[in-house]
Amino acid sequence: MLFKTLGIALIIGGFGGFGLSGARRFEKRVDELKNIRMALGFLEKEITCAYTPLSRALTRTATFCEKPAALLFAESARLLNSRQGTTAEEAWRTGLQKLVEHSSLKAGDISLLDSIAVQLGRSDAGEQRKVFDLLQEELRIQEEKARAELDSGHKLWSYGGFIIGTVVVLLLI
């Protein structure tokens, strides 16, 4: 009886835990999108108001924001600071790969962030502001969508895990 109870607890706990971690991903994605959007705002000010060179602006942005968003900026800055002839476009894309490895962002979010790569640092301050404004606006929309998904998906995954675990137990009994 003891083993049976332990088994039931393990199955329900396992499925429940999986469901909760799935639900947590929804929350993390919203947080990460918000962090990146704010960090981009910071980077934009460094570029358009302080005219800080890109490598230094990215380093400052990395210290300003939380992980995993900071990884994107830190990795891009590291590559530009290495003075190996890496362009801003290449550095930004490598930074994005680093971000993908450690974040809960979806392919659509990454693709949005990728869209800025070719324009980063390649025009005057006015044009850079337009590029950053547009990206931040698009990220805001993406964030709202992620919030809507959070409302529905979070509950589904949180409860769903436990429910499936219970169903599995019932089937086994």
Added chain:
Amino acid sequence: MLEPGKNLLRREVLPYFSTQIKDLLLNLEEDQCLRLEEIRLRCGQPLLLKVGERDFTLDRRGRLSEDIATGVRTSEEDIYRTISSISDNSLYAFAEEIRRGFITVAGGHRVGLAGQVVMQGEAVKTMKDFSSLCFRIAHEIKNCALSLLPYINSGSGNTIANTLIISPPRCGKTTILRDLARLLANNHKHQSGRNVVIVDERSELAGSYRGIPQLDVGPRTDVLDSCPKAQGMIMALRSLSPQVIITDEIGRREDVLALQECVNAGVAVISSVHAGTVDELQKRPIMRELLSSRAFKLAVILSRTNGPGSIQDIVRWD
């Protein structure tokens, strides 16, 4: 400070180029590096090097050749990578320099830019889609103006003659002016150094990078970098108490007026102007007016007869 030849090229110039061009330029020999004046990148055209008086290109093996058609062609990507490095991937931080058509990099080397010019009303707003770059290597030749000092210092007491350096392009007038600034700002024989102000509109004389002179202009020299000549001369007069003002390529009416203001305030002015001879200069109305005002006491005419900086003639007007 600059060091000669390949070390300078490797340390201060090559890091800015794309890998392809960098690898080719590494094949240059020491004496070629010493005489290298310009590296020109034109989109779709062979890489061009000005070594001394002649134009060369580099073939695929990195050998110098005067047959330009055999040279390695510069691609759009070469230009993109080079301009990215020069601007530290931050064109927005160089808006003013781009508007003026050049960027000065660490070491005082000047990179001329060509591409699509964007206008705003009558003024140049910016430049984009760069199609060619001209990398001019800064050469510092110490004591090249030493032979001029006795003429410039020939006035009574410790006075310095207002001097005009007359020279066609690429005859070394900037190098001479820079060395004069350094010599005058240092103690020399029985004369103590003077307070010198360089008004460096095009960042060529002092080769300033982020406001700091990269070339040796002497211990008593202040540099107004990227400052229009006329405004700079008046600013210097009011705030830096100079004994000598040095500036490059005067020619506009406002420059002449500012120059006369300085001369009448008892400050010596040494400047340069584009012309081959004094007669040629007399044909330009503004310069004729300036010469007839007797503001300048000495003219030094340069040529390339024995290489850049050769003194062809010295004319006294006092």
